[in-house]
Amino acid sequence: MYLSSIFTDPERAEKLIEIAKTSLWPMLEGAIMNTIPLTLLSFVFGLILAVLTALARISHVKLFQGIARVYVSIIRGTPLLVQLFIIFYGLPNLGITLDPFISAVIGFSLSVGAYASEIIRAAILSIPKGQWEAGYSIGMTYTQALRRIILPQAARVSVPPLSNSFISLVKDTSLASLVLVTEMFRRAQVIAARNYEFLLVYTEAAIIYWVLCFFLSILQQYMERRLDRYV
Amino acid sequence: MISIKGLHKQFGQLEVLKGIDLQVEKGKVVVVIGPSGSGKTTMLRCLNVLETPTSGVISIEGQSLDFSKAVSKKNIASFRRLTGMVFQNYNLFPHKTALENVMEGPIIVKGESKETARKRATSLLEKVGLGDKMDYYPAQLSGGQQQRVGIARALAMEPEVMLFDEPTSALDPELVGEVLKVMKDLAQEGMTMIVVTHEMRFARDVADEVIFMDGGVVVERNKPEEIFTNPKEERTRKFLNMIQ
Numbered sequence: 001m002y003l004s005s006i007f008t009d010p011e012r013a014e015k016l017i018e019i020a021k022t023s024l025w026p027m028l029e030g031a032i033m034n035t036i037p038l039t040l041l042s043f044v045f046g047l048i049l050a051v052l053t054a055l056a057r058i059s060h061v062k063l064f065q066g067i068a069r070v071y072v073s074i075i076r077g078t079p080l081l082v083q084l085f086i087i088f089y090g091l092p093n094l095g096i097t098l099d100p101f102i103s104a105v106i107g108f109s110l111s112v113g114a115y116a117s118e119i120i121r122a123a124i125l126s127i128p129k130g131q132w133e134a135g136y137s138i139g140m141t142y143t144q145a146l147r148r149i150i151l152p153q154a155a156r157v158s159v160p161p162l163s164n165s166f167i168s169l170v171k172d173t174s175l176a177s178l179v180l181v182t183e184m185f186r187r188a189q190v191i192a193a194r195n196y197e198f199l200l201v202y203t204e205a206a207i208i209y210w211v212l213c214f215f216l217s218i219l220q221q222y223m224e225r226r227l228d229r230y231v
Numbered sequence: 232m233i234s235i236k237g238l239h240k241q242f243g244q245l246e247v248l249k250g251i252d253l254q255v256e257k258g259k260v261v262v263v264i265g266p267s268g269s270g271k272t273t274m275l276r277c278l279n280v281l282e283t284p285t286s287g288v289i290s291i292e293g294q295s296l297d298f299s300k301a302v303s304k305k306n307i308a309s310f311r312r313l314t315g316m317v318f319q320n321y322n323l324f325p326h327k328t329a330l331e332n333v334m335e336g337p338i339i340v341k342g343e344s345k346e347t348a349r350k351r352a353t354s355l356l357e358k359v360g361l362g363d364k365m366d367y368y369p370a371q372l373s374g375g376q377q378q379r380v381g382i383a384r385a386l387a388m389e390p391e392v393m394l395f396d397e398p399t400s401a402l403d404p405e406l407v408g409e410v411l412k413v414m415k416d417l418a419q420e421g422m423t424m425i426v427v428t429h430e431m432r433f434a435r436d437v438a439d440e441v442i443f444m445d446g447g448v449v450v451e452r453n454k455p456e457e458i459f460t461n462p463k464e465e466r467t468r469k470f471l472n473m474i475q
Contacts, residue, residue: 130322133322134316138336138388144340152326
């Protein structure tokens with residue numbers, strides 16, 4: 001019915017094209033103003049958190065290990081949407097009211113931090129012990145060996161799984177629409193609520209997400225090739 | 232002068248070193264031989280504290296560490312700078328070129344300027360015969376070339392003594408010679424060296440003294456011509472018969 005009407009009724013087809021055209025810009029605007037900044041900020045903060053958490057997990061200090069373990073366990077054991085709701089709708093009960101965008105950045109950063117910490121921890125552990133020893137043997141301290149020898153190599157190992165996390169994050173930001181961030185999918189919802197063309201508008205949103213992720217996977221390939229030059 | 236007194240090392244229940252006493256004078260080359268599990272590699276790794284001895288005193292050129300007491304990390308790091316280590320499987324930094332491998336220690340640990348470090352790294356790589364391979368990554372080099380970079384990397388820290396842990400054991404037979412030649416040159420320049428190896432030719436030609444270890448103790452030490460032709464201990468004789 002829906003599809004055949006496009007072919008039999010030229011007026012309807014024209015109307016749909018018009019809607020697709022006029023809704024494209026507001027959605028792209030949502031992507032540029034919110035989806036992309038939200039993704040980038042959360043990923044950067046999340047990665048910093050992830051490296052710290054990974055280092056805490058492999059440290060010999062029991063307290064650090066414990067804190068890192070509990071953090072990862074809580075974030076991995078609860079739904080992201082629930083975490084976002086607690087931050088945005090729950091914290092005001094404690095007198096902490098945050099801007100929707102900031103709430104989302106906090107929620108996504110915590111999430112990336114927990115998941116990526118496991119990736120980074122595994123990558124650090126995958127570097128042969130001889131690399132640490134070679135660093136120590138030329139007089140390096142733990143920190144120097146970590147920063148100069150281990151982390152650069154671990155970074156290379158982490159690129160494929162971290163790219164996966166990054167691409168997931170792009171799509172997960174659509175959850176921010178539920179804590180009132182006017183990111184791309186929120187725009188789509190508003191547009192569709194006005195004209196009832198749910199299939200058209202949401203498909204259009206899906207295509208934009210897909211194009212974004214497509215470019216990211218090209219970027220991933222490029223990075224992998226660059227980092228592979230020395231092996 | 233290097234001196235080891237009462238060196239013990241225990242891994243859990245297993246006692247690998249059962250009290251080693253050893254002195255090596257400056258400029259001497261000592262080759263350590265012995266069956267696998269005799270503790271020779273562990274002894275070498277204790278000398279630059281890659282393994283922390285259970286007890287014992289190690290001193291190198293006046294600096295000493297007493298392992299019956301707690302030893303601070305800072306003391307360990309500065310003690311390590313007295314020794315240069317060459318590993319069996321090279322352990323070069325794969326994300327750095329040959330030149331960068333050699334420059335890394337002087338820049339990061341000694342705080343030298345890039346210019347100074349580059350100059351010395353270049354001359355060291357030329358010395359080990361790799362003047363034309365400076366910008367190659369380890370993966371682009373043969374085992375013998377990698378091990379020569381490893382020697383240059385250790386020399387760049389200007390150590391008092393060079394430690395070699397079976398430096399040719401991972402190499403294809405035709406590549407062993409080029410590494411041994413670099414080591415021989417180094418010995419002739421008067422570098423103090425402790426070499427764990429199975430290369431008996433090298434021991435015969437270059438060593439001032441050969442030490443035979445077995446079961447975590449030094450069984451016999453003597454000049455190479457003595458130990459190879461006229462071993463005093465039964466265990467030494469058995470070992471030499473097996474490998475020759």
